[in-house]
Amino acid sequence: MSMASKSMLNAQALARSRLSYRCYNHLSKIHVGLGSTPYSTKNSKVTASHQAHSLLSPCKLLSQQKATARKFSQRSLGQDNLLDVSVDSSSGVATLKMQKPPVNSFSLEFLTSLCINLDKLHSDGCRGLVIGSSLPKIFSAGLEITEMYQPDEARLREFWRTLQEFWIKLYGSQMITIAAITGHSPAGGCLVSMCCDHRVMADGKLTIGLNETLLGIVAPRWFSDTLINTVGHREAERALQLGKLYSPQEAVAVGLVDQVVPLESVAATVESTMAQWLKIPSHARHLSKLQLRQPTLDRLLHTRQEDIDNFVSFITKESIQKSLGMYLAALKQRSKAK
Numbered sequence: 001m002s003m004a005s006k007s008m009l010n011a012q013a014l015a016r017s018r019l020s021y022r023c024y025n026h027l028s029k030i031h032v033g034l035g036s037t038p039y040s041t042k043n044s045k046v047t048a049s050h051q052a053h054s055l056l057s058p059c060k061l062l063s064q065q066k067a068t069a070r071k072f073s074q075r076s077l078g079q080d081n082l083l084d085v086s087v088d089s090s091s092g093v094a095t096l097k098m099q100k101p102p103v104n105s106f107s108l109e110f111l112t113s114l115c116i117n118l119d120k121l122h123s124d125g126c127r128g129l130v131i132g133s134s135l136p137k138i139f140s141a142g143l144e145i146t147e148m149y150q151p152d153e154a155r156l157r158e159f160w161r162t163l164q165e166f167w168i169k170l171y172g173s174q175m176i177t178i179a180a181i182t183g184h185s186p187a188g189g190c191l192v193s194m195c196c197d198h199r200v201m202a203d204g205k206l207t208i209g210l211n212e213t214l215l216g217i218v219a220p221r222w223f224s225d226t227l228i229n230t231v232g233h234r235e236a237e238r239a240l241q242l243g244k245l246y247s248p249q250e251a252v253a254v255g256l257v258d259q260v261v262p263l264e265s266v267a268a269t270v271e272s273t274m275a276q277w278l279k280i281p282s283h284a285r286h287l288s289k290l291q292l293r294q295p296t297l298d299r300l301l302h303t304r305q306e307d308i309d310n311f312v313s314f315i316t317k318e319s320i321q322k323s324l325g326m327y328l329a330a331l332k333q334r335s336k337a338k
């Protein structure tokens with residue numbers, strides 16, 4: 001494809017994503033108004049309504065939870081072409097399956113859709129969220145590399161801002177989040193699973209990890225912070241430098257995932273884990289999560305623009321573009337040779 005037609009396609013896609021992003025910002029504002037967003041994404045303050053929620057008496061909380069359960073019997077489904085989202089009306093647990101062939105790579109449109117769906121599930125009062133994949137052997141291949149290779153700068157900035165947004169929403173989510181990792185989960189795929197409260201991975205010839213150095217790129221600080229919070233400093237130090245992709249057994253041994261089970265048992269294991277987590281009073285659980293995660297969230301929330309500028313200036317360097325081009329070509333070559 002010529003550069004001119006690529007740049008025209010980029011402009012069209014950006015216009016589309018801006019449109020959906022406007023809808024998304026509009027939705028977010030409504031949600032903040034309803035007090036359903038746990039914290040502002042512009043600053044790190046817990047919202048007044050969220051603080052008020054945390055001060056509710058157990059009785060009031062229970063009656064609110066019953067009201068939420070009633071609401072679920074009325075509303076239970078949501079879907080778009082990149083995601084298959086369903087809600088179990090009796091438990092209030094949503095299942096979001098990524099279905100973007102061939103490898104669930106995170107493009108700007110996919111990330112925007114993920115943000116919109118997270119907001120919607122949250123505002124619908126879902127208590128739990130299972131993130132999985134409809135594609136066999138793939139959880140997610142991480143970021144869509146073509147978004148970063150020979151990019152249009154405006155789109156590249158929007159892409160990174162939307163990735164930040166998704167990470168902020170998921171890492172601090174009020175919902176109980178469980179990753180059902182039934183396939184490969186490199187780089188951004190690993191990041192998304194690490195944002196969850198619990199990870200169940202299928203056993204077999206799969207890999208998970210932050211492999212950015214293998215592409216000649218550097219995982220940004222909030223990626224590495226998330227890894228450190230998951231596996232500890234020393235393991236993260238080795239893993240990040242080596243771009244280590246762990247087998248399921250290696251991942252469970254270092255705490256990168258919490259359970260490894262046969263593929264056919266992943267769904268049942270996720271379900272029983274979710275049932276256990278649902279027994280914990282939700283406000284106490286969420287505030288405990290935020291106590292530990294807020295400093296990590298704050299670090300990015302206070303430096304979002306700087307982080308975007310760093311990303312753009314790094315990714316657009318000639319040497320980095322060359323590495324990305326070679327990596328993409330090797331991927332394509334490998335795929336063709338199959």
Ligand SMILES: CC/C=C\CC/C=C/CC(=O)SCCNC(=O)CCNC(=O)[C@H](O)C(C)(C)COP(=O)(O)OP(=O)(O)OC[C@H]1O[C@@H](n2cnc3c(N)ncnc32)[C@H](O)[C@@H]1OP(=O)(O)O
Nearest residue numbers: 102105141142143144145184187188220311314331332335
């Ligand atoms: C300052 C900060 C700076 C920078 C930070 C940037 C952070 C980046 C984080 C990331 O997430 S970078 C992405 C890293 N991802 C990977 O390295 C994964 C690469 N993919 C694979 O290893 C494999 O595809 C797989 C193990 C996930 C699946 O293997 P398999 O099922 O055998 O599929 P294929 O390899 O045949 O791939 C099918 C098809 O998909 C294309 N593809 C794969 N991954 C990506 C991707 N991440 N982005 C775009 N395209 C991807 C692959 O080229 C094939 O395409 P064809 O057209 O040739 O069929």
